[in-house]
Amino acid sequence: xxxxxxxxxxxxxxxxxxxxxxxxxxxxxxxxxxxxxxxxxxxxxxxxxxxxxxxxxxxxxxxxxxxxxxxxxxxxxxxxxxxxx
Amino acid sequence: xxxxxxxxxxxxxxxxxxxxxxxxxxxxxxxxxxxxxxxxxxxxxxxxxxxxxxxxxxxxxxxxxxxxxxxxxxxxxxxxxxxxxxxxxxxxxxxxxxxxxxxxxxxxxxxxxxxxxxxxxxxxxxxxxxxxxxxxxxxxxxxxxxxxxxxxxxxxxxxxxxxxxxxxxxxxxxxxxxxxxxx
Numbered sequence: 001x002x003x004x005x006x007x008x009x010x011x012x013x014x015x016x017x018x019x020x021x022x023x024x025x026x027x028x029x030x031x032x033x034x035x036x037x038x039x040x041x042x043x044x045x046x047x048x049x050x051x052x053x054x055x056x057x058x059x060x061x062x063x064x065x066x067x068x069x070x071x072x073x074x075x076x077x078x079x080x081x082x083x084x085x
Numbered sequence: 086x087x088x089x090x091x092x093x094x095x096x097x098x099x100x101x102x103x104x105x106x107x108x109x110x111x112x113x114x115x116x117x118x119x120x121x122x123x124x125x126x127x128x129x130x131x132x133x134x135x136x137x138x139x140x141x142x143x144x145x146x147x148x149x150x151x152x153x154x155x156x157x158x159x160x161x162x163x164x165x166x167x168x169x170x171x172x173x174x175x176x177x178x179x180x181x182x183x184x185x186x187x188x189x190x191x192x193x194x195x196x197x198x199x200x201x202x203x204x205x206x207x208x209x210x211x212x213x214x215x216x217x218x219x220x221x222x223x224x225x226x227x228x229x230x231x232x233x234x235x236x237x238x239x240x241x242x243x244x245x246x247x248x249x250x251x252x253x254x255x256x257x258x259x260x261x262x263x264x265x266x267x268x
Contacts, residue, residue: 002199003206004225011117014126015133020112023130027108027137028101034142035099 088153096144108137111154115161121222122165124215132168136161162229162237193253197260198225205264212259217252224249 050061088107095103115136119129140160147156198221201209210218223229231249235242 002225003201003203004199004222006203007206007222008117008226011120012113015113015116015130019130020109023112023134023137024105024108026134027141028104030134030138031104031141034138 089149092144092147092149092153095141104141107140111157112137115157118158118161118227119165121227122162122219123168124218128168132161132165136164139164159237166237192250193257195225195253197257198253201260205260208263209256209259213252213256217255220245220249221252221256 046061054060086106088110091103091106094100095107112133116129116133119132119136120126123129123132136157140157143160147153198206210221213221220234223234224231229237231242231245234240235245238245240248
Protein backbone atom coordinates (compact mmCIF):
# COMPACT_ATOMS: atom_id res chain seq x y z
CA UNK A 1 0.00 0.00 0.00
CA UNK A 2 1.13 3.55 -0.71
CA UNK A 3 1.70 4.99 2.75
CA UNK A 4 1.67 8.54 1.42
CA UNK A 5 -2.05 7.98 0.99
CA UNK A 6 -2.22 6.73 4.56
CA UNK A 7 -0.67 10.05 5.65
CA UNK A 8 -3.32 11.91 3.64
CA UNK A 9 -6.10 9.83 5.21
CA UNK A 10 -4.70 10.60 8.66
CA UNK A 11 -4.79 14.35 7.96
CA UNK A 12 -8.33 14.11 6.66
CA UNK A 13 -9.46 12.04 9.64
CA UNK A 14 -7.88 14.48 12.08
CA UNK A 15 -9.84 17.41 10.69
CA UNK A 16 -13.37 16.32 11.50
CA UNK A 17 -15.98 16.99 14.18
CA UNK A 18 -15.40 19.90 16.50
CA UNK A 19 -12.16 21.08 14.83
CA UNK A 20 -13.91 21.36 11.50
CA UNK A 21 -16.96 23.02 13.08
CA UNK A 22 -14.83 25.64 14.88
CA UNK A 23 -13.17 26.67 11.61
CA UNK A 24 -16.56 26.70 9.86
CA UNK A 25 -18.00 29.08 12.47
CA UNK A 26 -15.00 31.40 12.07
CA UNK A 27 -15.48 31.45 8.29
CA UNK A 28 -19.21 32.13 8.69
CA UNK A 29 -18.42 35.03 11.03
CA UNK A 30 -15.92 36.52 8.58
CA UNK A 31 -18.41 36.19 5.72
CA UNK A 32 -21.14 37.89 7.77
CA UNK A 33 -18.77 40.75 8.60
CA UNK A 34 -17.81 41.13 4.93
CA UNK A 35 -21.49 41.10 3.95
CA UNK A 36 -22.31 43.75 6.56
CA UNK A 37 -19.50 46.03 5.38
CA UNK A 38 -20.62 45.59 1.76
CA UNK A 39 -24.22 46.48 2.70
CA UNK A 40 -23.10 49.61 4.55
CA UNK A 41 -20.99 50.72 1.60
CA UNK A 42 -23.86 50.00 -0.79
CA UNK A 43 -26.33 51.93 1.36
CA UNK A 44 -24.26 54.95 2.31
CA UNK A 45 -21.57 54.96 -0.35
CA UNK A 46 -23.37 57.17 -2.90
CA UNK A 47 -24.50 59.67 -0.24
CA UNK A 48 -20.99 59.83 1.25
CA UNK A 49 -19.50 60.36 -2.22
CA UNK A 50 -22.04 63.10 -2.93
CA UNK A 51 -21.33 64.78 0.41
CA UNK A 52 -17.62 64.83 -0.34
CA UNK A 53 -18.39 66.13 -3.82
CA UNK A 54 -20.53 68.99 -2.47
CA UNK A 55 -17.94 69.79 0.19
CA UNK A 56 -15.43 70.06 -2.62
CA UNK A 57 -17.62 72.63 -4.37
CA UNK A 58 -19.39 70.37 -6.86
CA UNK A 59 -23.07 70.08 -7.72
CA UNK A 60 -25.07 67.48 -5.79
CA UNK A 61 -25.67 64.33 -7.81
CA UNK A 62 -28.06 62.54 -5.54
CA UNK A 63 -31.71 63.74 -5.37
CA UNK A 64 -32.82 64.00 -1.81
CA UNK A 65 -36.31 62.81 -1.06
CA UNK A 66 -38.70 65.55 -2.13
CA UNK A 67 -42.38 65.12 -1.44
CA UNK A 68 -43.24 68.16 -3.59
CA UNK A 69 -41.04 67.96 -6.64
CA UNK A 70 -43.18 70.37 -8.74
CA UNK A 71 -43.87 72.99 -6.05
CA UNK A 72 -47.60 72.77 -6.74
CA UNK A 73 -50.12 74.01 -4.26
CA UNK A 74 -52.22 71.16 -2.93
CA UNK A 75 -55.72 71.04 -4.32
CA UNK A 76 -58.05 72.49 -1.71
CA UNK A 77 -61.66 71.56 -1.10
CA UNK A 78 -64.16 73.23 -3.36
CA UNK A 79 -61.75 74.03 -6.17
CA UNK A 80 -62.32 70.79 -8.00
CA UNK A 81 -65.66 70.87 -9.73
CA UNK A 82 -65.50 67.20 -10.63
CA UNK A 83 -66.14 66.18 -7.08
CA UNK A 84 -69.76 65.21 -6.67
CA UNK A 85 -71.14 66.18 -3.32
CA UNK B 86 -25.87 17.27 -6.17
CA UNK B 87 -23.00 18.55 -8.35
CA UNK B 88 -20.61 21.20 -7.03
CA UNK B 89 -21.62 23.65 -9.75
CA UNK B 90 -25.33 23.37 -8.84
CA UNK B 91 -24.52 24.22 -5.23
CA UNK B 92 -22.26 27.11 -6.33
CA UNK B 93 -25.05 28.56 -8.49
CA UNK B 94 -27.59 28.16 -5.69
CA UNK B 95 -25.22 29.85 -3.23
CA UNK B 96 -24.64 32.76 -5.61
CA UNK B 97 -28.39 33.21 -6.01
CA UNK B 98 -29.59 32.86 -2.43
CA UNK B 99 -26.42 33.00 -0.25
CA UNK B 100 -28.05 30.18 1.66
CA UNK B 101 -26.23 28.71 4.67
CA UNK B 102 -27.07 25.17 3.57
CA UNK B 103 -25.16 25.63 0.30
CA UNK B 104 -22.20 27.00 2.25
CA UNK B 105 -22.22 24.02 4.61
CA UNK B 106 -22.52 21.49 1.78
CA UNK B 107 -19.46 22.86 0.01
CA UNK B 108 -17.54 23.35 3.24
CA UNK B 109 -18.17 19.80 4.44
CA UNK B 110 -17.25 18.41 1.04
CA UNK B 111 -13.87 20.15 0.87
CA UNK B 112 -12.77 21.22 4.37
CA UNK B 113 -10.76 18.10 5.27
CA UNK B 114 -9.16 17.87 1.81
CA UNK B 115 -8.16 21.53 1.89
CA UNK B 116 -6.76 21.05 5.40
CA UNK B 117 -4.75 18.02 4.26
CA UNK B 118 -3.22 20.01 1.39
CA UNK B 119 -2.46 22.90 3.74
CA UNK B 120 -0.66 20.37 5.96
CA UNK B 121 1.40 19.27 2.95
CA UNK B 122 2.59 22.82 2.48
CA UNK B 123 2.78 24.22 6.00
CA UNK B 124 3.51 21.08 8.09
CA UNK B 125 2.01 22.53 11.30
CA UNK B 126 -1.54 21.79 12.44
CA UNK B 127 -2.28 25.28 13.78
CA UNK B 128 -0.98 26.96 10.61
CA UNK B 129 -2.90 24.54 8.40
CA UNK B 130 -6.07 25.26 10.39
CA UNK B 131 -5.64 29.04 10.07
CA UNK B 132 -4.92 28.63 6.36
CA UNK B 133 -8.08 26.52 5.92
CA UNK B 134 -10.11 29.33 7.46
CA UNK B 135 -8.53 31.94 5.18
CA UNK B 136 -8.93 29.72 2.12
CA UNK B 137 -12.65 29.17 2.68
CA UNK B 138 -13.27 32.85 3.36
CA UNK B 139 -11.48 33.64 0.10
CA UNK B 140 -13.38 30.93 -1.79
CA UNK B 141 -16.80 32.18 -0.70
CA UNK B 142 -15.95 35.85 -1.20
CA UNK B 143 -14.74 35.19 -4.74
CA UNK B 144 -17.34 32.60 -5.72
CA UNK B 145 -18.75 35.13 -8.18
CA UNK B 146 -15.52 34.90 -10.19
CA UNK B 147 -15.78 31.13 -10.63
CA UNK B 148 -17.06 30.59 -14.15
CA UNK B 149 -17.04 26.80 -14.21
CA UNK B 150 -14.41 26.45 -16.94
CA UNK B 151 -12.31 24.23 -14.66
CA UNK B 152 -13.70 21.79 -12.12
CA UNK B 153 -14.70 23.42 -8.84
CA UNK B 154 -12.27 21.15 -6.96
CA UNK B 155 -9.38 22.28 -9.22
CA UNK B 156 -10.25 25.91 -8.51
CA UNK B 157 -10.45 25.25 -4.76
CA UNK B 158 -7.09 23.46 -4.69
CA UNK B 159 -5.36 26.15 -6.74
CA UNK B 160 -6.57 28.76 -4.22
CA UNK B 161 -5.33 26.45 -1.45
CA UNK B 162 -1.82 26.03 -2.85
CA UNK B 163 -1.48 29.67 -3.87
CA UNK B 164 -2.51 30.93 -0.43
CA UNK B 165 -0.12 28.50 1.29
CA UNK B 166 2.71 29.54 -1.06
CA UNK B 167 1.99 33.21 -0.23
CA UNK B 168 2.22 32.34 3.45
CA UNK B 169 5.54 30.54 2.96
CA UNK B 170 6.90 33.46 0.92
CA UNK B 171 5.79 35.94 3.58
CA UNK B 172 7.38 33.94 6.39
CA UNK B 173 10.54 33.59 4.26
CA UNK B 174 11.29 30.37 6.07
CA UNK B 175 11.62 28.19 3.00
CA UNK B 176 13.31 30.12 0.24
CA UNK B 177 14.80 26.94 -1.18
CA UNK B 178 11.30 25.76 -2.13
CA UNK B 179 11.34 28.39 -4.87
CA UNK B 180 15.03 28.13 -5.77
CA UNK B 181 15.62 26.76 -9.24
CA UNK B 182 18.96 25.13 -8.43
CA UNK B 183 20.21 23.36 -5.36
CA UNK B 184 23.26 24.85 -3.75
CA UNK B 185 25.37 21.72 -3.82
CA UNK B 186 24.13 19.34 -6.52
CA UNK B 187 25.62 15.85 -6.49
CA UNK B 188 27.42 14.72 -9.65
CA UNK B 189 25.42 11.58 -10.20
CA UNK B 190 21.95 10.85 -8.96
CA UNK B 191 20.68 7.33 -8.66
CA UNK B 192 17.24 6.89 -10.23
CA UNK B 193 14.99 5.75 -7.40
CA UNK B 194 11.78 4.04 -8.50
CA UNK B 195 8.54 5.33 -6.95
CA UNK B 196 7.91 1.88 -5.47
CA UNK B 197 10.93 2.28 -3.17
CA UNK B 198 9.14 5.20 -1.48
CA UNK B 199 5.65 3.76 -1.65
CA UNK B 200 6.67 0.49 -0.04
CA UNK B 201 8.09 2.14 3.09
CA UNK B 202 6.21 1.40 6.29
CA UNK B 203 4.23 4.34 7.69
CA UNK B 204 6.60 4.80 10.64
CA UNK B 205 9.62 4.59 8.33
CA UNK B 206 8.09 7.13 5.98
CA UNK B 207 7.42 9.47 8.89
CA UNK B 208 11.04 9.17 9.99
CA UNK B 209 12.35 9.82 6.46
CA UNK B 210 10.09 12.89 6.07
CA UNK B 211 11.26 14.25 9.41
CA UNK B 212 14.87 14.10 8.19
CA UNK B 213 14.20 16.09 5.01
CA UNK B 214 14.22 19.88 4.79
CA UNK B 215 10.83 21.63 4.67
CA UNK B 216 11.02 22.23 0.94
CA UNK B 217 12.07 18.65 0.19
CA UNK B 218 9.21 17.34 2.31
CA UNK B 219 6.74 19.69 0.60
CA UNK B 220 7.82 18.55 -2.85
CA UNK B 221 7.57 14.87 -1.99
CA UNK B 222 4.17 15.25 -0.32
CA UNK B 223 2.76 17.35 -3.18
CA UNK B 224 3.74 14.65 -5.63
CA UNK B 225 2.93 11.45 -3.74
CA UNK B 226 0.43 12.41 -1.03
CA UNK B 227 -1.66 14.96 -2.96
CA UNK B 228 -0.99 13.54 -6.42
CA UNK B 229 -0.20 16.95 -7.96
CA UNK B 230 1.18 16.71 -11.50
CA UNK B 231 4.75 17.86 -12.20
CA UNK B 232 3.43 20.51 -14.59
CA UNK B 233 1.16 21.96 -11.89
CA UNK B 234 3.92 21.88 -9.24
CA UNK B 235 6.20 23.72 -11.68
CA UNK B 236 3.64 26.44 -12.37
CA UNK B 237 2.78 26.82 -8.66
CA UNK B 238 6.43 27.17 -7.65
CA UNK B 239 7.41 29.25 -10.68
CA UNK B 240 9.89 26.70 -11.99
CA UNK B 241 10.37 24.71 -15.17
CA UNK B 242 9.11 21.14 -15.32
CA UNK B 243 12.64 19.82 -15.80
CA UNK B 244 13.83 21.69 -12.68
CA UNK B 245 11.01 20.12 -10.63
CA UNK B 246 11.77 16.66 -12.04
CA UNK B 247 15.45 17.04 -11.19
CA UNK B 248 14.69 18.28 -7.68
CA UNK B 249 12.25 15.43 -7.12
CA UNK B 250 14.81 12.92 -8.31
CA UNK B 251 17.32 14.28 -5.78
CA UNK B 252 14.79 14.22 -2.96
CA UNK B 253 13.81 10.63 -3.74
CA UNK B 254 17.45 9.59 -3.77
CA UNK B 255 18.07 11.37 -0.47
CA UNK B 256 14.95 9.77 1.05
CA UNK B 257 16.11 6.30 0.05
CA UNK B 258 19.57 6.98 1.46
CA UNK B 259 18.07 8.11 4.80
CA UNK B 260 15.81 5.06 4.83
CA UNK B 261 18.56 2.59 4.04
CA UNK B 262 20.91 4.09 6.60
CA UNK B 263 18.30 3.83 9.34
CA UNK B 264 16.38 0.68 8.45
CA UNK B 265 18.44 -1.46 6.09
CA UNK B 266 20.25 -3.23 8.92
CA UNK B 267 16.93 -3.89 10.69
CA UNK B 268 15.21 -5.52 7.71
